[in-house]
Amino acid sequence: MTDTAANGADGKSTVVVLFGGRSSEHQISCATAAGVLEAIDRSRFDVIPVGITRDGEWVLESDDPEKFRLDPERLPEVVDNGTRVQLPDSARHRTVSVRHADGRVEPLGEVDVVFPILHGPYGEDGTVQGMLELVDLPFVGSGVLASSVGMDKHYTKALLAAAGLRVAPGLTVHDHDWRREAEGIRERIGRELGYPVFVKPARAGSSVGVSKANGAAELDEAMRIALAEDDHVLVERRIDGREIEIAVLGARYGERARASVAGEILVDGAEFYDFAAKYLDSGAVRLACPAAVTGAELAQAQDLAIRAFEALGCEGLARVDFFLDAEGFLVNEVNTMPGFTPISMFPRCWQESGLPYPELITELIDVARSRAEARRAHDA
Ligand SMILES: Nc1ncnc2c1ncn2[C@@H]1O[C@H](COP(=O)(O)OP(=O)(O)OP(=O)(O)O)[C@@H](O)[C@H]1O
Ligand SMILES: [Mg+2]
Known part of the structure; x- marks a missing residue:
């Protein structure tokens, strides 16, 4: 397929970057938005930044990475500015509009892809994905089922075990x-x-x-x-092992997903990779990428990561987290919207695998469009 086929007159595609959200990871999502707004290829994409407040209002945001940069003094946040973004009211068209505070409604454009960079409940769990499916807007990442399974560690383990993958007893x-x-x-x-x-x-x-x-x-x-x-x-x-992670990038329709080099969480100074180690005590944890693993271990982890991705029916992207103990690899969890700031593990693993952050964003959008077009052709 040619990526420009369905684009607007200027040859660009229109992407809604959707961030913030109702979950406790609201601010992390905003920090990710800063990274994406800054890095996305503006020669190929027109961007509509849409923020979701903690109360669930969808507002038109300013296209300004600075506003959402992670600053320990002032964590970024989406606040209600009185606008309301309106999704298409039918699956027959893709026009997204904004209603201004004075009641005026203005079209924002024909949307080609939505990029939901939301974590946790009401974002990563299939709810937003279902909403976008209803109005037939293509989006980056997993669909309803894989998103909701990936959100729940119990069902994730049940599906992985059924696919013959080792999980913690x-x-x-x-x-x-x-x-x-x-x-x-x-x-x-x-x-x-x-x-x-x-x-x-x-x-x-x-x-x-x-x-x-x-x-x-x-x-x-x-x-x-x-x-x-x-x-x-x-x-x-308790699994006594190293924490190894693989970033998986979904494929265009009919192709196979790809696995990155391995990353590793190195915890010293904390008992495990707990909340404080993740966000508060930056000295307690180091993300190493590429991880020091043998070629055989890497090949095995990559194969298992793709099998886990497929077992859950993931699309687009996922980070598959393992423990490596004396018996080999065991899957701990699958994150369908992994941390995605430029310094997060997922982008770093792809950077080390030869795909820099801006190109990673382009690839995710292209894959989403390709899959949506294949699905539409299949339904027709
Ligand atoms: N069975 C286990 N054995 C040893 N350590 C574990 C085990 N389960 C969890 N841990 C430790 O606790 C940390 C957090 O657990 P886990 O990754 O399952 O949940 P989470 O981090 O809350 O989920 P998410 O990664 O989606 O934010 C792990 O990174 C690991 O350090
Ligand atoms: Mg985890």
Whole structure:
């Protein structure tokens, strides 16, 4: 296909960069927007920046990377400026408009692709993806099913295990089970898993609610913390291994996904890669890329990453996180909208694999368009 075929008169495509959002990762998403707005190839793309406030208002934002740059003094945020961005009201056209505070409605253009750089619930979990599907707007990344499965660690593990991929031994405990039969669950954990265990909410990110319980005495507190974040939680055997990550880039229709070189999370000075290590205590964690792994280990991780990507039906992009222990690789989780600031692991892994950040953005948009066109041809 030729990428310019469906473009506007100037030969450019129009991309909505969608950021902010209702989840706790609102500010990280804004920082990512700064990176994308700065790096996106302006000779190929016209950009419509759309911010989602914490309350869920869709507002037209200024096309200004500076405004959203991560500054420890003032974390970036989308605030309600009175505008409202309106998606097409039918799948028959792709005109996105803005309603100004005075009620005036102005068309913003015919949108070719939406790039949702949203993390967590109401962004990475299939909800926004479903909304875009309804009005037939092509978008970067996974569709409804893979997004919602990837958001939930329990269902992710179930699908990965069904595809024959190794995952951490563990069990999923529902809030109501824990209230009714905690004693039986405690006994099972001791017998089937042994301590220490990791306890984590099924649908949280950034290590929020994750803790390590070194024995039965610490389990109740770990369960309380995790159940405050979600109604079902995973209790997993502690895996003693390195944390290795692979960035997967989805393919054009009919082609196979591609895997990057490996990155590694090196934690020293923290007990594990917890919230503080991720965002507060920058000295405790180092992202190494490329990771020091053998050629055989890299090939194996890349193969497993693509198998995990396909097992969940991912599209566009995903970061597949592994533990490497004495028995080999085991998949910890699949992130369908991984951290995407220029210094995040996903872009860094592709940079080290020969695809710099601006070209990575172009590739993601081109892949999304190619897949949307193939789907449309198939439906016709
Ligand atoms: N079974 C386990 N054994 C050893 N360490 C674990 C285990 N599960 C989680 N951890 C540690 O806890 C950290 C956070 O857990 P995990 O990656 O599963 O959730 P998350 O980081 O909250 O999710 P996300 O990466 O989507 O933000 C991991 O990076 C790892 O350091
Ligand atoms: Mg993680």
